[in-house]
Amino acid sequence: MLQPLRRSFYNRPTLTVARELLGARLVHMLNGVRLAGIIVETEAYIGEADLACHAKAGRTARTAIMYGPPGHAYVYFTYGMHWLLNAVTETENSPAAVLIRAIQPVEGIEIISARRHGRGTNGPAKLTLALGIDGAQNGLDLCDPASGLWIEPGHPIPEKSVTIGPRVGLNSVPEPWKSMPWRFIVSPNQQA
DNA sequence: AGCACGATGCTCT
DNA sequence: GAGCATCGTGCTT
DSSP states (O other): OOOOOOHHHHSSOHHHHHHHHTTOEEEEEETTEEEEEEEEEEEEEETTTOTTSGGGGOSOTTTHHHHSOSSBEEEEEETTTEEEEEEEOSSTTOOEEEEEEEEEEEESHHHHHHHTTTOOOOSHHHHHHHHTOSGGGTTOBTTOGGGSEEEEOOOOOOGGGEEEEOOSSOTTOOTTGGGOOOEEEEOGGGOO
């Protein structure tokens, strides 16, 4: 088993982390079994000034984790039924995170497929359900294997295979935040 | 292939 | 009380 990405990986500008998480391997231990997928889509949410970022409301019970040290999981509940997974980035008191939006399953594929009733893992709420990630994982240290949730190095994705564009689902977020090109995708035809 | 809509409950105003 | 970093269904092209 590879070592989880170290805290120094997350303690960098959020756009850098979001870009470099493409191709990395997200791992969750569920009932003693490794469930894992290659990250193929991410989005950056950066600080209180970013009106799309939850930290725009300042430090609250929900956002506190983003104000903590980098390399921790920020898992939140939305739309009354979905859990979304983020990796906290940048130094303490600098609230920012990378949303994991899609994975390509590589380990525990049978279990993942069953948990999804045969459907895909190309969505932020789809992959959390697939890997068994929910509020119980909020705040876990992604740099400590004992947490059961971490990210391992993968194959680097070349620039020509990456598509960059605006973040999605920000319907009532004002400009310029709504259109900032802070979404990173491994081009669909490059996803093995 | 694409759009409209309902589900369902937490967070912040 | 409004809005939400979404998803699946069902209907229209």
